[in-house]
Amino acid sequence: MSAATVPITRRTLLKTAGAALVIGFEVPVKLKAKAEPEKPVLNPLSAWIKIDQGGTVTLAYSKSEMGQGVSTSLPMILADELGVDWKSVRVEHAPTDPAYGDQGTGGSGSIAAMFTPLRQAGAAAREMLITAAAQRWNVSAAECAARHGAVWHETDKLTYGELVESASRLPVPDLKTVRLKKPEEFELIGKGVPRTDVPAKVDGSATFGLDVRVPGMVYAVVARCPVFGGKVKSFDASKARALKGVLDAFQIEPDQGVHSCGGIAVVAESTYLAMQARKLLHIDWDYGAGADESSETLRRQFRKLVDSSMKVVLDQGNVETALSRAPAEKRVECDYELPFQAHATMEPMNCTVHVQGDRAEAWVPTQSPEWALRAISQATGLPAQKIKVHTTYMGGGFGRRYQADFALEAAQVAKKISRPVQLVWSREDDMGHDFYRPASYHRISGAVDTEGNITAWRHKSTSTSIAVFWGDKAPPESSELGCTLQMPYLAKSYRLEYLPADSAVPRAWWRSVEASVIGFVMESYVDELAHAAGVDPYTFRIRVLGEPRMVKNPSDKDAIPLDTARFKAVLQLAAEKSGWGSALPSGRGRGIAAHYSFNSYVSNVAEVAVENGHVRVKRIVSAVDIGTPVNPDGIRAQVESAIIYGLTAALKSQITIERGRAVQNNFNQFTTLSMKETPQIEVHIVPGTAAPTGIGEPGLPPTAPALTNAIFAATGKRIRRLPLQAGDLA
Amino acid sequence: MSISFEVNGEKKSVDVDPKTPLLWVLRDTLNLTGTKYGCGIAACGACTVHIDGEPARSCAYPVASVQGKRITTIEGLSTDRSHPVQRAWIAEQVPQCGYCQSGQIMTAIAFLKKNPKPTAADVDEAMSNNICRCGTAQRIRAAVLRAAASASGGEL
Numbered sequence: 001m002s003a004a005t006v007p008i009t010r011r012t013l014l015k016t017a018g019a020a021l022v023i024g025f026e027v028p029v030k031l032k033a034k035a036e037p038e039k040p041v042l043n044p045l046s047a048w049i050k051i052d053q054g055g056t057v058t059l060a061y062s063k064s065e066m067g068q069g070v071s072t073s074l075p076m077i078l079a080d081e082l083g084v085d086w087k088s089v090r091v092e093h094a095p096t097d098p099a100y101g102d103q104g105t106g107g108s109g110s111i112a113a114m115f116t117p118l119r120q121a122g123a124a125a126r127e128m129l130i131t132a133a134a135q136r137w138n139v140s141a142a143e144c145a146a147r148h149g150a151v152w153h154e155t156d157k158l159t160y161g162e163l164v165e166s167a168s169r170l171p172v173p174d175l176k177t178v179r180l181k182k183p184e185e186f187e188l189i190g191k192g193v194p195r196t197d198v199p200a201k202v203d204g205s206a207t208f209g210l211d212v213r214v215p216g217m218v219y220a221v222v223a224r225c226p227v228f229g230g231k232v233k234s235f236d237a238s239k240a241r242a243l244k245g246v247l248d249a250f251q252i253e254p255d256q257g258v259h260s261c262g263g264i265a266v267v268a269e270s271t272y273l274a275m276q277a278r279k280l281l282h283i284d285w286d287y288g289a290g291a292d293e294s295s296e297t298l299r300r301q302f303r304k305l306v307d308s309s310m311k312v313v314l315d316q317g318n319v320e321t322a323l324s325r326a327p328a329e330k331r332v333e334c335d336y337e338l339p340f341q342a343h344a345t346m347e348p349m350n351c352t353v354h355v356q357g358d359r360a361e362a363w364v365p366t367q368s369p370e371w372a373l374r375a376i377s378q379a380t381g382l383p384a385q386k387i388k389v390h391t392t393y394m395g396g397g398f399g400r401r402y403q404a405d406f407a408l409e410a411a412q413v414a415k416k417i418s419r420p421v422q423l424v425w426s427r428e429d430d431m432g433h434d435f436y437r438p439a440s441y442h443r444i445s446g447a448v449d450t451e452g453n454i455t456a457w458r459h460k461s462t463s464t465s466i467a468v469f470w471g472d473k474a475p476p477e478s479s480e481l482g483c484t485l486q487m488p489y490l491a492k493s494y495r496l497e498y499l500p501a502d503s504a505v506p507r508a509w510w511r512s513v514e515a516s517v518i519g520f521v522m523e524s525y526v527d528e529l530a531h532a533a534g535v536d537p538y539t540f541r542i543r544v545l546g547e548p549r550m551v552k553n554p555s556d557k558d559a560i561p562l563d564t565a566r567f568k569a570v571l572q573l574a575a576e577k578s579g580w581g582s583a584l585p586s587g588r589g590r591g592i593a594a595h596y597s598f599n600s601y602v603s604n605v606a607e608v609a610v611e612n613g614h615v616r617v618k619r620i621v622s623a624v625d626i627g628t629p630v631n632p633d634g635i636r637a638q639v640e641s642a643i644i645y646g647l648t649a650a651l652k653s654q655i656t657i658e659r660g661r662a663v664q665n666n667f668n669q670f671t672t673l674s675m676k677e678t679p680q681i682e683v684h685i686v687p688g689t690a691a692p693t694g695i696g697e698p699g700l701p702p703t704a705p706a707l708t709n710a711i712f713a714a715t716g717k718r719i720r721r722l723p724l725q726a727g728d729l730a
Numbered sequence: 731m732s733i734s735f736e737v738n739g740e741k742k743s744v745d746v747d748p749k750t751p752l753l754w755v756l757r758d759t760l761n762l763t764g765t766k767y768g769c770g771i772a773a774c775g776a777c778t779v780h781i782d783g784e785p786a787r788s789c790a791y792p793v794a795s796v797q798g799k800r801i802t803t804i805e806g807l808s809t810d811r812s813h814p815v816q817r818a819w820i821a822e823q824v825p826q827c828g829y830c831q832s833g834q835i836m837t838a839i840a841f842l843k844k845n846p847k848p849t850a851a852d853v854d855e856a857m858s859n860n861i862c863r864c865g866t867a868q869r870i871r872a873a874v875l876r877a878a879a880s881a882s883g884g885e886l
Binding site: 206396 | 746747750751754757758759761762763764765766767768769770771773774776803804805807808811816819820823824825826827828829830831832835851853854855857858859860861862863864865866867868869870871
């Protein structure tokens with residue numbers, strides 16, 4: 001099994017993402033640690049920080065910029081410890097190099113993983129510059145101070161530009177003991193700076209993957225089997241090859257490791273020609289076992305599974321007894337249903353590869369440059385050291401660009417064509433061959449007592465498991481249950497049951513992954529219990545959160561416990577800022593929801609107006625606790641983004657399946673929230689001091705339930721199946 | 731067959747299949763990659779350019795139809811990001827991934843030319859056919875209103 005075919009799961013990726021970053025010298029030297037194994041070290045003054053004589057400071061960021069703002073927030077952390085003015089800072093993407101640690105960008109993990117290592121690197125560089133100045137002046141380093149890009153001793157001053165050459169030759173201080181700023185000394189962290197990538201994104205100069213232009217470059221598209229899992233039986237490319245400007249057409253093989261489809265590649269002198277030539281291919285497909293699958297067959301399977309006895313994943317108290325003892329009016333049983341969702345990044349998948357004899361160069365809009373590199377290495381047969389991967393800007397990621405299928409395909413084509421090749425996916429390719437957010441079905445039975453306590457909560461669910469699709473060694477439910485394993489609300493009995501459903505539809509990590517499903521289900525159901533108890537939904541949540549406690553994940557000892565005090569605090573802040581409880585005109589309603597995902601806490605309150613069966617979201621107030629905030633406006637932007645992404649999935653978009661293929665293949669069918677449907681969004685950030693956590697995803701899970709709870713408050717109609725269908729509110 | 735037109739004030743002549751959408755001529759032939767491919771069916775607006783001052787979706791606009799016409803792309807707005815709409819986009823920190831923003835900006839400029847003093851509802855109506863998956867609509871709305879407020883006379 002070659003490297004790229006080793007199944008990579010988000011579970012393993014996230015575990016490695018948490019590993020400590022190795023900081024070291026460009027020319028590796030050995031740390032003098034005795035007990036620990038020796039690690040190569042990067043010199044922060046060459047790997048992370050470059051300072052020119054004029055004082056311009058270039059800071060590297062090692063995570064992919066897909067719009068979430070890491071090309072600003074990560075360099076901010078370095079710059080703060082380094083002690084330079086932000087206006088002197090330029091940023092650049094770090095090379096793809098294991099020395100920078102895990103460069104995979106996902107799981108809302110960049111700030112969480114990099115906060116301390118970047119502070120240590122910035123502080124180490126600052127101390128080296130101070131030492132260089134002290135040596136120059138022949139004074140003690142303790143008498144010197146660094147600020148605004150210079151080292152000072154009394155009234156003497158040496159700029160970093162004057163010091164960098166000698167400083168970079170000094171030994172790197174021990175990163176574990178280097179002095180870090182106290183939070184009150186921060187000059188950038190928590191205060192914020194404008195985004196570094198904005199200027200290039202208002203004049204067309206930002207280079208996305210599709211904008212890469214290499215001299216002599218040609219373009220390729222691939223015809224893939226429309227049915228998931230299908231293969232080429234035979235093909236005739238003679239008409240395509242005959243078109244002027246077409247260089248070649250040939251078969252490429254599918255790959256089980258990256259789950260690429262294989263198909264017929266067409267290479268031409270322009271994107272348009274390649275797309276036109278593809279239409280001239282005659283391909284006889286073997287549709288395979290998935291050809292009869294549809295959303296309806298899947299739904300029947302889901303229902304049969306939840307009607308059956310399922311695997312018990314978690315069992316606390318006696319849920320059967322509690323349910324049987326509860327009076328009928330205090331018992332609530334509901335089914336919830338969520339569809340497949342496409343990522344629909346604005347920039348479709350693409351990758352540019354140039355194979356030049358014994359080496360290759362690639363330009364990849366990827367969230368995982370390491371995985372792209374392994375895929376290119378596998379497809380070309382070249383060793384990884386002979387492949388240079390450039391990570392470009394990307395027109396959206398949302399998890400789709402963690403995959404390496406498009407990089408592997410590009411390398412397969414480039415290996416055959418001795419010119420640089422840009423592989424382009426059309427929008428139809430992109431939407432029809434995504435790795436979708438799983439479809440799922442849930443049945444929750446529970447009850448409250450006369451005092452408004454939850455006496456029973458039994459959640460049976462089934463889905464097209466991500467773990468099953470990727471052949472993960474972990475059980476099928478490991479990718480599907482999310483925060484149900486860290487139940488914040490007190491329930492006297494609680495049981496989780498699960499079985500996976502069979503499906504050929506590819507699925508993987510869509511923005512907030514299983515939390516996008518679990519957040520909706522849990523926060524819808526707790527709302528239903530509040531109404532069964534006759535208690536205001538906000539008050540009910542606060543009550544059933546009980547006394548502050550830490551909730552561990554029984555199936556993952558490495559998971560960070562959920563702190564119910566922080567969970568409660570975001571609910572309180574969102575309620576306060578939204579004017580929870582104040583009167584609304586007729587036809588309007590407010591809904592609240594909160595969720596814990598990626599170690600962050602978010603509560604959203606939605607306000608809706610429902611008129612003639614049509615819902616309009618007027619306002620969403622969000623409260624977030626992500627520990628120490630780094631770039632507040634960037635945090636607000638990510639929450640706005642996640643809320644709109646979540647509203648689109650709740651109100652507009654879905655992928656349905658017919659005859660084994662995706663029905664929706666472009667934006668005319670997969671519709672998104674438009675500006676006139678976009679509510680006013682307010683984001684409030686808890687001024688936390690705990691270690692920072694991520695915010696690319698956690699704003700999404702409490703969005704759909706806040707919306708549907710608000711619809712219920714406005715109309716008395718409970719939405720349990722997403723997205724909202726025409727007629728649901730009629 | 732050679733097709734001639736003007737792009738950002740420069741005369742261009744291309745020899746391509748006349749059915750080729752203008753988008754691909756801009757991107758692949760003229761190397762103006764600021765105009766983006768998003769859907770190919772004029773549904774998302776990422777490819778919006780101006781043809782004789784009017785907004786057009788270049789992905790569904792055959793190049794033969796621009797013979798003799800004047801095209802402006804995102805690259806033609808200014809040399810220093812000084813166009814009032816670009817300045818407003820920076821001030822409101824609009825872009826996230828940024829991929830749709832060329833089309834958003836070109837749509838906004840054409841709209842503001844027709845309606846220099848819009849209400850928020852006017853902006854919503856005018857910008858609702860451009861898709862942004864990052865969800866920057868709230869900031870786009872603010873930026874268009876800011877640009878309108880900052881522009882005096884025919885600055886846009």
